[in-house]
Amino acid sequence: MTNKPIPVPAPGTPLSWHLPHPYSTRHLLVVIVLLALLLLTGHRTEMDRMVIMTTQAVGQLLGLSSDSQVVRGLSRVGQSMWPPAITEMEEVNRLPELDRDRLPMFSYVEKRQQTEQRMNLETLQLEAQTETIEVLVKPVGYLWTVFVKMLETLEIAIWGTLLAVLLSAPLAYLAASNYSPRRWTYTLARGTVSFLRSMPELIVALFLVLAYGFGPIAGVLALGLHAAGFLGKFYAEDIENADKKPQEALEAIGAGKLKTLCYGVLPQVVPQYVAYTAYILDRNLRMATVVGLVGAGGIGQELKGRFDMFQYDHVATILIAIFLFVFALDQLSARIRAKLI
Amino acid sequence: MIRFEEFDKAWPDGTLALGNINLEIPRGQFCVVLGPSGAGKSTLLRAVNGLIKPTRGRVMINGAELNISSQRLLRQQVAMIHQHFNLTTRMSVANNVLAGLLPVVSTARALSGWFRPEHRAKACRMLEEVGLAPEHLKRRAGDLSGGQQQRVGVARAFMLNPQIVLADEPVASLDPKISRDILSLIRDAAREHHTTVVCSLHQTDLAREFGDRIVGLRDGAIVFDGAPAEFTDACIHSLYSGAQWETPSEHSDAASTHLTLAHA
Ligand SMILES: Nc1ncnc2c1ncn2[C@@H]1O[C@H](COP(=O)(O)OP(=O)(O)O)[C@@H](O)[C@H]1O
Numbered sequence: 001m002t003n004k005p006i007p008v009p010a011p012g013t014p015l016s017w018h019l020p021h022p023y024s025t026r027h028l029l030v031v032i033v034l035l036a037l038l039l040l041t042g043h044r045t046e047m048d049r050m051v052i053m054t055t056q057a058v059g060q061l062l063g064l065s066s067d068s069q070v071v072r073g074l075s076r077v078g079q080s081m082w083p084p085a086i087t088e089m090e091e092v093n094r095l096p097e098l099d100r101d102r103l104p105m106f107s108y109v110e111k112r113q114q115t116e117q118r119m120n121l122e123t124l125q126l127e128a129q130t131e132t133i134e135v136l137v138k139p140v141g142y143l144w145t146v147f148v149k150m151l152e153t154l155e156i157a158i159w160g161t162l163l164a165v166l167l168s169a170p171l172a173y174l175a176a177s178n179y180s181p182r183r184w185t186y187t188l189a190r191g192t193v194s195f196l197r198s199m200p201e202l203i204v205a206l207f208l209v210l211a212y213g214f215g216p217i218a219g220v221l222a223l224g225l226h227a228a229g230f231l232g233k234f235y236a237e238d239i240e241n242a243d244k245k246p247q248e249a250l251e252a253i254g255a256g257k258l259k260t261l262c263y264g265v266l267p268q269v270v271p272q273y274v275a276y277t278a279y280i281l282d283r284n285l286r287m288a289t290v291v292g293l294v295g296a297g298g299i300g301q302e303l304k305g306r307f308d309m310f311q312y313d314h315v316a317t318i319l320i321a322i323f324l325f326v327f328a329l330d331q332l333s334a335r336i337r338a339k340l341i
Numbered sequence: 342m343i344r345f346e347e348f349d350k351a352w353p354d355g356t357l358a359l360g361n362i363n364l365e366i367p368r369g370q371f372c373v374v375l376g377p378s379g380a381g382k383s384t385l386l387r388a389v390n391g392l393i394k395p396t397r398g399r400v401m402i403n404g405a406e407l408n409i410s411s412q413r414l415l416r417q418q419v420a421m422i423h424q425h426f427n428l429t430t431r432m433s434v435a436n437n438v439l440a441g442l443l444p445v446v447s448t449a450r451a452l453s454g455w456f457r458p459e460h461r462a463k464a465c466r467m468l469e470e471v472g473l474a475p476e477h478l479k480r481r482a483g484d485l486s487g488g489q490q491q492r493v494g495v496a497r498a499f500m501l502n503p504q505i506v507l508a509d510e511p512v513a514s515l516d517p518k519i520s521r522d523i524l525s526l527i528r529d530a531a532r533e534h535h536t537t538v539v540c541s542l543h544q545t546d547l548a549r550e551f552g553d554r555i556v557g558l559r560d561g562a563i564v565f566d567g568a569p570a571e572f573t574d575a576c577i578h579s580l581y582s583g584a585q586w587e588t589p590s591e592h593s594d595a596a597s598t599h600l601t602l603a604h605a
């Protein structure tokens with residue numbers, strides 16, 4: 001090795017390079033344009049009004065201002081939500097099938113006074129009429145209804161996940177560039193996967209309700225189709241990135257693509273596959289509570305119905321049930337995860 | 342019998358991995374391909390089962406030319422043992438060995454894992470022959486030691502009673518003692534089934550010990566071909582340093598002997 005001396009310029013040589021400031025007027029201009037854009041979109045999304053209303057609400061809570069629309073609205077709903085509905089009551093004369101000697105379990109028949117404003121056809125005036133009606137009371141009837149709906153939600157989530165796994169398995173095979181039999185099958189599968197993934201569950205469910213009617217079918221299909229897109233993409237990418245060595249060993253003896261996939265790739269990617277599928281199940285459990293809002297079955301459908309009829313005490317019961325459900329699932333999945341890893 | 346006829350392999354980037362290879366390996370021979378890293382040993386071996394296509398020339402196996410149409414059937418008679426074992430590490434040892442049968446097993450059986458009883462018995466017998474114990478059957482292949490993994494690799498290779506076994510540096514990642522064990526296994530199994538072995542190595546002592554014949558490869562050309570006894574220290578020196586040597590020409594394999602040097 002030869003030692004080169006470090007070149008030092010002669011004293012007095014003018015410096016031909018310099019270190020500029022970290023930002024210039026151009027950066028300032030960009031910042032101003034971004035700020036203007038933020039202000040514009042902020043106004044369009046009513047962020048200014050939001051700040052004012054929230055300030056008012058906080059002010060009222062602290063006793064500083066007198067009135068707040070937000071607090072008024074929330075407290076009105078809050079009052080009608082308490083206490084959460086537990087019992088279920090039905091008018092007996094609307095139940096022609098009812099056998100008074102063999103009432104459903106835990107239920108009893110009760111007489112109630114009911115006051116109603118009725119139009120008197122002779123005087124054409126509203127008159128308060130009090131009548132006594134018989135009602136069938138189920139003390140924990142509504143809890144049971146919510147429980148059944150919650151169970152349906154769970155089933156929708158599980159079937160949606162099953163459907164997603166079944167659909168995505170062939171999709172993943174075709175969407176893996178090193179296993180897809182033809183160029184066009186690859187393109188087609190990739191396109192399908194992206195399409196499925198880009199369709200939000202709620203919107204898909206909205207259309208499927210039109211096709212299959214209200215109920216869990218639309219929910220299961222909506223969850224399954226969207227998740228199939230997700231799983232198809234991630235399964236395929238794991239196939240593509242799998243260790244090449246075992247695949248080469250099987251290719252070398254002429255095992256064929258499908259068998260190579262089964263014996264050289266799938267065993268290697270099982271941990272990732274389990275993780276993706278668990279994520280999808282988790283996601284579907286949450287989404288299944290929501291797709292009912294558009295009529296696709298489960299607890300959401302019950303929630304929407306009660307909300308639309310202003311029965312906020314029933315809504316309260318449902319919200320508590322959803323909270324407990326998701327909380328329990330979180331605990332469960334955390335425990336399973338701790339055991340698996 | 343394997344025959345290379347005027348075989349060339351050039352990579353797209355222009356490197357000539359193999360140039361004008363003429364080589365004949367008779368049935369039952371344990372032929373060691375020796376050479377430094379990058380000499381083209383892997384390329385030579387992988388040409389035998391069509392993992393590498395020639396740029397010129399051809400490979401004949403038992404008189405039939407290896408090409409796209411004959412490759413599928415020929416590959417069933419050509420097993421391969423790999424430097425990195427190439428096992429499916431998360432799969433059981435038993436399934437890794439059974440995977441050696443995949444070309445002849447129906448898709449339904451392969452996908453369901455429901456192999457014929459005689460195939461299961463064969464897998465057990467092979468595993469016993471390579472010195473593994475019944476408790477290894479259900480173990481994940483990746484949990485075994487390197488030497489044990491290569492034993493599984495050998496068992497897998499002999500599942501289909503291959504006519505040819507290609508062993509690409511089978512012991513390059515193992516220590517000397519285990520290397521000898523593995524090479525003995527391959528040699529004994531090959532003798533028993535009258536299998537041709539083409540085994541690439543870079544350790545000269547192992548080549549002399551196990552080879553019926555040594556083919557010295559350097560920069561894509563055959564620079565030595567002869568019996569281990571003829572492979573003198575001078576040959577080693579020139580194989581690894583590039584110096585020329587004179588080789589006596591009285592060895593048996595006259596047909597395929599190359600005394601020329603790669604670059605004169
Ligand atoms: N896929 C490839 N593309 C380009 N060059 C390659 C490829 N594989 C190997 N080579 C080159 O071919 C030559 C021979 O490689 P190889 O047969 O693997 O040597 P060896 O197994 O003796 O170490 C080397 O110069 C290597 O760089």
Ligand SMILES: [Mg+2]
Nearest residue numbers: 382383509510
């Ligand atoms: Mg190599």
